[in-house]
Amino acid sequence: MSDGRLLVVGQGLAGSCLSWELWNRNVDFHWVDRGTGGSSRVAAGMINPITGKNFEPSWRIADFLPEALEFYTRIEACLGKRFWYPLPVLRLARSEKEWGKILGKLSEPAVAPWVVGETDVTKEWVGGVIVKGGGRLDVPAFINASREFFREKGRYHEEEVVFDSIGRGRVWCEGAAGLMSGRYGMHRCAKGEILTIRANGWDETQARVGGGGWLLPVGNGIFKTGATYEWNELNDLPTSEGRAKVEEIARRLGGDDFEVIGHEAGVRPILRRSQPLIGPVGNDWMINGLGSKGSLYAPGMARRLAGWMMDGIEPEEEVDLRVFLKQNL
Numbered sequence: 001m002s003d004g005r006l007l008v009v010g011q012g013l014a015g016s017c018l019s020w021e022l023w024n025r026n027v028d029f030h031w032v033d034r035g036t037g038g039s040s041r042v043a044a045g046m047i048n049p050i051t052g053k054n055f056e057p058s059w060r061i062a063d064f065l066p067e068a069l070e071f072y073t074r075i076e077a078c079l080g081k082r083f084w085y086p087l088p089v090l091r092l093a094r095s096e097k098e099w100g101k102i103l104g105k106l107s108e109p110a111v112a113p114w115v116v117g118e119t120d121v122t123k124e125w126v127g128g129v130i131v132k133g134g135g136r137l138d139v140p141a142f143i144n145a146s147r148e149f150f151r152e153k154g155r156y157h158e159e160e161v162v163f164d165s166i167g168r169g170r171v172w173c174e175g176a177a178g179l180m181s182g183r184y185g186m187h188r189c190a191k192g193e194i195l196t197i198r199a200n201g202w203d204e205t206q207a208r209v210g211g212g213g214w215l216l217p218v219g220n221g222i223f224k225t226g227a228t229y230e231w232n233e234l235n236d237l238p239t240s241e242g243r244a245k246v247e248e249i250a251r252r253l254g255g256d257d258f259e260v261i262g263h264e265a266g267v268r269p270i271l272r273r274s275q276p277l278i279g280p281v282g283n284d285w286m287i288n289g290l291g292s293k294g295s296l297y298a299p300g301m302a303r304r305l306a307g308w309m310m311d312g313i314e315p316e317e318e319v320d321l322r323v324f325l326k327q328n329l
């Protein structure tokens with residue numbers, strides 16, 4: 001379909017946030033997805049300000065988190081639906097070495113504002129701290145409600161668009177499918193598997209992160225837990241090995257008494273860790289590379305891209321695809 005209007009290709013977090021930005025600027029656009037679903041369909045939606053083995057602040061968290069929360073609150077008000085659920089995160093350490101590293105970071109200026117303090121832990125863990133400011137975006141609810149809103153406005157329909165180099169004012173928001181085409185150079189996409197479990201009586205007041213995994217309450221005794229990382233088999237097929245690994249994470253973080261009620265897999269779109277990129281592709285545009293943190297970065301990246309496309313306001317060099325390609329191709 002090519003009627004001269006801007007065409008947003010892909011209805012994951014990137015395409016959804018961009019469509020709202022265009023809508024709010026009264027841009028005449030339409031929006032398509034091939035309907036097979038991408039990694040947003042399986043994302044747990046957790047935002048955890050301080051992450052990883054090294055207990056590091058997420059890249060530019062202080063800029064992107066307020067922007068994301070303002071964006072989701074605005075869309076919630078517009079649609080009369082709730083998508084964002086704030087939750088403290090209990091970060092657990094399994095070894096003295098890991099705990100030492102966490103303790104050493106607590107007073108760092110980039111870390112301290114996100115930490116409530118140390119907390120008591122059960123004997124399987126060496127120590128734990130409570131991290132504030134995070135929570136859960138109900139990603140499927142957000143992208144489904146966005147799609148229905150724009151479908152009703154006559155802006156959205158299902159269609160597969162084939163990439164070619166003749167630019168027509170399209171914005172490619174295809175997630176891992178776009179990166180795996182090789183068109184932005186080497187990618188580092190990673191498959192992830194995730195379980196939905198029922199566990200009555202487990203603590204639902206906080207997310208738990210530790211021992212290489214996480215456990216996220218989603219209400220009524222249901223939890224999401226994950227996730228695996230796999231770089232070779234890049235598909236969305238759940239595996240028995242993946243399930244076994246995630247069940248082990250659930251046991252470690254929650255206990256033995258749970259029932260698996262869902263098992264999904266997806267491919268995280270990664271170009272360079274979890275730092276996304278935006279920019280021109282010929283006469284088209286792209287937004288991709290949201291990595292493991294699409295809920296955090298999609299709103300801010302969509303705003304920057306809309307500002308660039310519509311008003312010519314170039315973003316910071318570190319998110320500019322042109323700069324990345326110059327350094328990496």
Ligand SMILES: Cc1cc2nc3c(=O)[nH]c(=O)nc-3n(C[C@H](O)[C@H](O)[C@H](O)COP(=O)(O)OP(=O)(O)OC[C@H]3O[C@@H](n4cnc5c(N)ncnc54)[C@H](O)[C@@H]3O)c2cc1C
Pocket residue numbers: 009010011012013014015032033034035036037038039040041042043044045046047159160161162163173174175176177178191192193194226227265266267268269287288289290291292293294295296
């Ligand atoms: C197991 C797992 C757990 C995760 N957990 C979290 C989490 O807790 N928190 C978090 O923030 N992030 C999480 N993520 C990461 C998150 O899923 C991604 O960052 C985000 O969803 C990427 O969004 P996207 O819009 O770029 O891509 P996608 O969601 O993949 O969307 C791309 C869309 O483009 C469509 N498409 C592709 N090609 C075409 C074409 N040619 N024509 C038409 N349509 C096309 C696809 O159908 C798809 O709907 C997780 C990911 C995985 C795999």
